[in-house]
Amino acid sequence: DAGVTQSPTHLIKTRGQQVTLRCSPISGHKSVSWYQQVLGQGPQFIFQYYEKEERGRGNFPDRFSARQFPNYSSELNVNALLLGDSALYLCASSLETQYFGPGTRLLVL
């Protein structure tokens, strides 16, 4: 069975630009959570979506937004990128236990 997939794997953007990251959950999983992992730190929760509804939001600015589609895939959007947004962005899908994808490495120059 395919695990959680994320695209793209790597991305380079400049300050002020916008980025969209994509996630496909494990088949049958209706929940997707997004995390930001800065180098050398643990992942920080950004959003959870379940059945296309937002169920939780972490302490991130409004520049961060997300949505979930009818097939349960999800997108994370970040506007007006800052240097500090450089991180590994992780998607996790779950029934109860969270299974993580490989992440998207975002570098903001």
Added chain:
Amino acid sequence: QQQVKQSPQSLIVQKGGISIINCAYENTAFDYFPWYQQFPGKGPALLIAIRPDVSEKKEGRFTISFNKSAKQFSLHIMDSQPGDSATYFCAASMTDSWGKLQFGAGTQVVVTP
């Protein structure tokens, strides 16, 4: 404010030795405590998880010990192998926000041959 505190930050252990990583939490509403293993350039992979109704859970060489009164839990890696060299994260969540994991800062484990 970090809700899950993890120590040590790094650990070096000889092959065959025992690696011990500790975590402490404040929020008594937490009722699910997983441990994740992460290799460089990869996403975290679930190792083992425990709920507060048991004090210990063992899966292969990995054991979680849980002390509810002290609000602490730990991961023991027995017979450590070079392939266990990775970063380990403890985490916690609660039933009414099960999609939100609170992670510790991580422990980098190096197993020497």
